[in-house]
Each structure stands twice: as structure tokens, then as C-alpha cells.
Amino acid sequence: MSALWEILLAASFWAAAIRIASPLIFATMGELICERAGVLNLGIEGIMVMGAFTGWFAVYLGLPLWLGVAVAFGSGMAFGLLHGILTVPFGLSQHVVGLGITLLATATASFTYRLALPEVTSPPRIEPFQPWPIPGLSQIPFFGEALFSQTPLTYAAFVTAALVAWVLMRTPLGLAIRATGENPAAAAAQGLSVTGLRLGAVVVGSGLMAVGGAFLTLSAFSSFFFDMVNGRGWICIALVVFGAWRPGKAVLGALLFAAFDALQVRLQQTPLGAVLPYQLFLALPYLLSILALVLMSRRAEVPQALMSPYNKGER
Amino acid sequence: MSPNLSPSRRTILKSGAALSLAGMIPARAFAADPIKVAGVYTVPVEQQWVSRLHTAADAAKTAGRIDYTYTENVANTDYPRVMREYCEKGVKLIIGEIFGAEAEAREVCADYPDVAFLLGSSLKPDPAANPNLAVFDNFIQDASYLTGIIAGAMTKSGNIGMVGGFPIPEVNRLMNAFMAGVKETRADAKFQISFIGSWFDPPKAKETALAMIDGGADVMYAERFGVSDAAKEKSVLSIGNVIDTQKDYPDTVVASALWSFEPTLKAALDAIDAGKFGAADYGVYSFMKEGGCSLAPLGTFEGKVPAEVMAKVAEKEAAIKDGSFTVAIDDNEPKSS
Numbered sequence: 065m066s067a068l069w070e071i072l073l074a075a076s077f078w079a080a081a082i083r084i085a086s087p088l089i090f091a092t093m094g095e096l097i098c099e100r101a102g103v104l105n106l107g108i109e110g111i112m113v114m115g116a117f118t119g120w121f122a123v124y125l126g127l128p129l130w131l132g133v134a135v136a137f138g139s140g141m142a143f144g145l146l147h148g149i150l151t152v153p154f155g156l157s158q159h160v161v162g163l164g165i166t167l168l169a170t171a172t173a174s175f176t177y178r179l180a181l182p183e184v185t186s187p188p189r190i191e192p193f194q195p196w197p198i199p200g201l202s203q204i205p206f207f208g209e210a211l212f213s214q215t216p217l218t219y220a221a222f223v224t225a226a227l228v229a230w231v232l233m234r235t236p237l238g239l240a241i242r243a244t245g246e247n248p249a250a251a252a253a254q255g256l257s258v259t260g261l262r263l264g265a266v267v268v269g270s271g272l273m274a275v276g277g278a279f280l281t282l283s284a285f286s287s288f289f290f291d292m293v294n295g296r297g298w299i300c301i302a303l304v305v306f307g308a309w310r311p312g313k314a315v316l317g318a319l320l321f322a323a324f325d326a327l328q329v330r331l332q333q334t335p336l337g338a339v340l341p342y343q344l345f346l347a348l349p350y351l352l353s354i355l356a357l358v359l360m361s362r363r364a365e366v367p368q369a370l371m372s373p374y375n376k377g378e379r
Numbered sequence: 380m381s382p383n384l385s386p387s388r389r390t391i392l393k394s395g396a397a398l399s400l401a402g403m404i405p406a407r408a409f410a411a412d413p414i415k416v417a418g419v420y421t422v423p424v425e426q427q428w429v430s431r432l433h434t435a436a437d438a439a440k441t442a443g444r445i446d447y448t449y450t451e452n453v454a455n456t457d458y459p460r461v462m463r464e465y466c467e468k469g470v471k472l473i474i475g476e477i478f479g480a481e482a483e484a485r486e487v488c489a490d491y492p493d494v495a496f497l498l499g500s501s502l503k504p505d506p507a508a509n510p511n512l513a514v515f516d517n518f519i520q521d522a523s524y525l526t527g528i529i530a531g532a533m534t535k536s537g538n539i540g541m542v543g544g545f546p547i548p549e550v551n552r553l554m555n556a557f558m559a560g561v562k563e564t565r566a567d568a569k570f571q572i573s574f575i576g577s578w579f580d581p582p583k584a585k586e587t588a589l590a591m592i593d594g595g596a597d598v599m600y601a602e603r604f605g606v607s608d609a610a611k612e613k614s615v616l617s618i619g620n621v622i623d624t625q626k627d628y629p630d631t632v633v634a635s636a637l638w639s640f641e642p643t644l645k646a647a648l649d650a651i652d653a654g655k656f657g658a659a660d661y662g663v664y665s666f667m668k669e670g671g672c673s674l675a676p677l678g679t680f681e682g683k684v685p686a687e688v689m690a691k692v693a694e695k696e697a698a699i700k701d702g703s704f705t706v707a708i709d710d711n712e713p714k715s716s
Contacts, residue, residue, distance in 0.1 A: 080586060084586060174423075174452060185425060186430060186622060189627060284582035285581045285582045285604075285605060286608065287604070289423075289425075289580075289581060291579040291580075292580060294577055294580045325586075326590070329573060329587045330590050332573045332715070333571045333715055337572075338714045346576045
């Protein structure tokens with residue numbers, strides 16, 4: 065038990081949790097915007113792969129890191145537009161389209177990568193974002209190391225989350241987006257363009273997912289691997305549910321999941337690690353998240369029009 | 380009109396030319412008829428393990444010994460299909476790895492008895508069921524052991540971190556040999572060992588390594604990509620595995636255990652040429668004796684590793700090569716201490 069306290073009281077543990085949470089926060093915010101507008105975007109996993117690739121590749125070709133992030137955002141928006149066109153005006157099954165987008169984006173990323181770099185025998189590297197301690201704040205004991213000695217892209221994740229929360233909950237645009245996800249007919253009766261709002265939400269949300277992917281290649285690591293997103297997209301889908309479709313709670317969920325993940329690698333090194341199989345530790349974040357989901361989701365309010373396409377004039 | 384059967388002057392000239400050409404071809408073909416080889420890989424060719432196969436095959440292709448094509452990133456479930464396609468195309472030798480498709484791949488081998496298969500596998504060869512399947516693996520425990528001796532000498536805290544993908548025999552074997560090497564120079568060394576449950580999640584491998592460094596490790600055994608990055612970020616040392624990554628981390632990668640697939644491939648090609656290819660365990664061709672593995676040059680760490688340690692390494696290396704010392708092959712899952 066004392067080993068557990070030792071882990072939890074170390075600033076480096078919380079720094080790790082925040083690092084691990086960052087890509088999840090970007091992508092969870094992206095998914096949350098889509099779902100709040102009534103569109104389930106299962107393209108998330110593939111769009112993250114795409115963002116990881118395009119962002120990295122742009123930097124590899126010589127663009128500055130922040131432009132790499134912008135390129136990733138753009139590539140995510142492109143796939144988001146495809147997803148949006150198929151699911152919003154055409155009203156196709158959101159499950160099928162989403163999984164299709166995931167397959168398409170994943171395959172496009174690996175195909176382009178191999179076309180561009182046919183003869184590599186070790187993964188090419190870039191110089192990724194370096195930790196950037198915030199002057200002053202990073203000097204605070206404990207919190208300085210845990211919160212304010214991260215890479216710029218991690219700070220951007222939290223700023224993005226705050227921005228998404230503010231736009232969705234505090235602005236007329238956010239109200240309009242939420243209205244299309246709850247009752248599109250009522251929104252249309254107000255003179256709002258349901259198609260336009262939903263399309264916009266899917267496009268911007270997908271852009272954020274791609275930035276979440278790019279975090280892996282531009283901040284967390286320095287090379288691109290085909291399988292490196294490794295299911296993080298699916299976790300974000302669950303995090304949206306966990307957060308009951310609220311940005312603040314979703315960020316909390318991402319942090320919780322990341323903290324469990326940071327905890328399990330450290331627990332493996334305690335005497336417990338020599339006794340229990342390692343798979344149990346790897347499963348720990350998922351098990352604890354399911355438990356938390358059960359507790360948290362009892363009062364969750366699902367957007368009423370989630371997954372139902374809107375056809376103007378249809379009764 | 381009856382066909383003109385008497386040959387024209389042009390026809391005679393043509394056939395003469397054809398005959399003289401035909402006379403030349405067998406002579407050239409006898410010298411070097413490239414063997415058709417196909418690589419079937421479940422991961423991209425940048426992955427450390429597969430990159431060794433790919434590099435060796437590419438070299439043989441450049442040398443004119445083989446005619447080489449490959450398919451990468453094949454899902455294990457799709458692996459038998461890709462094997463069959465190459466067999467149908469008339470490939471003579473298939474190289475690859477069937478750790479995740481052992482039974483299915485063996486069925487394909489049985490269906491194409493005229494094709495030779497040289498596949499990475501955790502299982503033993505079976506002459507009765509698959510006389511055309513030879514297996515291999517990266518048995519580079521000799522080199523891992525030597526890197527362990529260096530690691531043991533370089534650690535100050537006596538705490539060494541090791542991050543692996545999955546605890547499968549080829550990973551365990553190298554980790555155990557490395558740990559045995561460490562014990563030679565640092566008998567009281569402690570090991571932190573983790574498996575991340577994925578071959579391709581460098582961010583996760585890096586996080587795991589960072590946690591170990593927080594926990595006091597000052598030398599990292601880099602079985603996966605990502606570990607050396609954590610070591611570089613925290614300015615601790617790391618030991619490479621299978622490939623030499625020192626050029627990417629000149630200040631932190633001390634030594635690497637290198638694997639060369641060339642001797643394995645050469646042995647298989649020689650056997651095919653001699654018509655003697657059969658079920659065999661080619662794992663031995665990865666041993667140091669056969670030139671299948673080696674200790675990477677110290678490079679930037681030349682002179683920074685104590686001379687008496689390098690003397691010990693040289694002594695052990697000589698003993699391994701002349702057979703007076705054998706590094707134990709231990710496939711059990713290593714545990715943290």
C-alpha cells in the first residue's frame with residue numbers, strides 16, 4: 065500500500081498521466097462535437113492514423129512543427145467532409161460509413177507512406193516537440209513538474225478542450241449544434257441549417273481527431289508506425305460516453321484513463337509485478353474505466369437525435 | 380494455295396540467329412540462375428526483426444543470387460492466402476514469419492511440396508508433416524549476453540530497465556541472456572521488466588521506459604522502439620537490440636546486439652542449389668559462431684567503456700566462437716527483481 069502512495073505522490077506520475085491523456089483529449093473533443101450534432105463518427109481511429117501520418121510527413125518534408133499540426137488538422141477535415149457528406153445529406157448508416165472511413169484512412173496512410181518512402185529499413189525520424197516549461201509556473205513545487213513542464217501540444221490539448229466547452233455550452237453556435245443533435249426538426253424550424261451545422265461539426269471534429277493522432281508522431285514520439293494509434297480512437301468513443309457528452313467530464317475521463325495507464329506501468333515494478341501476470345496490469349486501465357463508466361453513466365443524457373439522419377420535411 | 384514449305388533465306392538466317400542465342404543462354408543460366416524468392420511479412424519492413432530479413436534478401440538480389448519480391452503488413456489471418464499466391468506464381472523459396480499463423484501456414488507448406496519455406500517460427504521443424512519447411516529465429520543470445528556485460532559495467536545505480544513487446548520465446552531468450560551478461564559485471568543488479576502487449580506502440584514503450592527511469596533505472600534495454608527515446612530524454616544509457624540505432628542516439632546508445640540474417644539465407648539458398656533443402660532448424664545460423672550475430676562497434680562510446688570490461692567481452696566472444704563457452708538458451712518469461 066505504501067508503494068501505491070509513493071507512486072501517486074510523485075510529480076512524474078502526474079506528468080505522465082497528462083502526457084498520455086493529451087492525444088485522447090484532442091480526439092475525444094472531436095468525437096464529442098460530432099456526437100453533440102447527432103453524428104456518431106466511427107472514422108475516428110482511421111482519421112487519427114491519417115493525422116499521425118500527414119502531420120509527421122509534413123514535418124519530415126521540412127515544414128515547421130506547428131504547420132505539421134495544421135496539415136494534420138486539414139487531412140482530418142478532408143476525411144470528415146467525406147464522412148459528413150455520406151452521413152448527413154445522404155443519410156447513410158453512420159456505423160457503416162464510419163468503419164469505412166477508418167479502413168479507407170488507415171489504408172491511404174500506409175499506402176501513401178510506402179509510396180513516399182519505399183526503401184527505408186528503419187523508420188525515419190523528425191525532431192518532435194520538446195518539453196517547454198512555462199516560465200514561473202514550472203517553478204512551483206510538485207505542480208510545476210506535473211502540469212507546467214509539458215510539450216506545447218499538451219498545453220494546446222487543454223486549451224482546445226476549454227475552447228470546445230465554451231463554444232458548445234456558452235455560445236449561440238454551440239446551442240445550435242446541440243439543438244441539431246437533440247431535435248433537428250426544431251432547429252430547422254428556427255431557421256437553422258441542420259445539414260450545414262452537422263457537416264461543419266463533423267468536419268471540425270474530424271480535424272481535432274487528426275490532431276490527436278498527430279500528437280503521437282509530433283510530440284509523444286518522432287516516427288510514424290502503421291499501427292501506432294493502437295485502438296486509442298475507440299477509447300475516445302468510450303470516453304465521450306463516459307463524459308456523458310460533456311466536455312469537462314470527458315477531459316476528466318481521459319485524465320482518469322491515462323492515470324490508470326501510468327499507474328499500471330509503475331505497479332508492474334512493485335513486488336506485485338513479480339507475482340501477477342503482466343496482462344492483468346495492461347488490462348487495468350480498461351477494467352477500471354468500465355467500472356467508472358458504470359458509475360458515471362447512470363444519469364448520462366444521450367443526444368436524442370444521435371445516429372438518426374435528418375430529412376427535411378419528413379415526418 | 381498450298382503453304383510454301385521450302386525455307387526462305389530470311390527464315391534460315393533467323394533460325395541461325397536464334398540457335399546461336401539459344402546456345403548462349405544455358406551457359407549464362409548455369410552460372411547464376413536467380414532463385415525466385417518471396418518475402419511475406421506481417422509487419423512493415425522497417426520493423427527491426429523483419430528489416431534484417433529484408434536487408435539480407437535485398438543484398439542477395441543485388442548480388443544476382445535471387446529474384447526477390449515481398450509483401451509487407453500482411454495480417455496473420457491473411458498470411459496463408461499470400462503464401463499461396465506466391466506459390467501459384469512459381470516462387471521457389473518463401474521467407475517470412477509465422478509466429479501468429481503457425482498451423483495455417485503449415486497447411487500451405489503441405490499443399491506445395493515443391494516450394495521451399497524458410498519461416499520464422501517458435502516451433503520445431505517436422506520432417507514427417509512438412510519436409511519442405513525449415514524454421515529459424517533470431518537466436519542472438521550470444522550478442523545479447525555480451526551487451527549485458529557492458530551494461531552491467533556502465534550502470535551506476537545497478538538498476539536496469541527492460542521493455543519488451545510480448546514475452547514470447549525470442550524476446551525472453553534475449554532478455555535472459557542479457558541479464559546473465561549483466562550479472563557477470565554487476566552481481567547485485569536489479570531489473571525492472573515490463574511488456575507492453577504490442578509490437579508497435581512506441582509512445583507506450585516510451586512511457587513505460589520513462590516510468591522505469593523514474594524508478595531509478597540508469598541503463599535501459601531497448602527491445603522496442605521508443606525506449607531509446609526515453610533514455611535520450613532523461614540522459615540515461617540504453618542498449619540496442621537486433622539493429623544498431625546509435626546514429627540516432629549517439630550520446631546514449633552504448634552497445635547493440637546485432638542480428639544478421641545473411642548466413643541463414645545463404646545456407647538455405649545453398650541447400651536449394653544442392654537440391655537438399657529440407658525440414659531443419661536454421662536457428663543455429665544466427666549464433667555468433669556462424670556470423671549470425673555480433674556486437675555492434677562501440678562507435679561514440681569507444682574509450683568510454685572501461686578497458687578491462689572490453690577485455691572481458693573480447694575474451695567471452697572468443698570463447699563463444701571457439702565453442703568453449705555457450706550462452707544458455709532460456710525461453711522462460713523474465714520477471715522483475
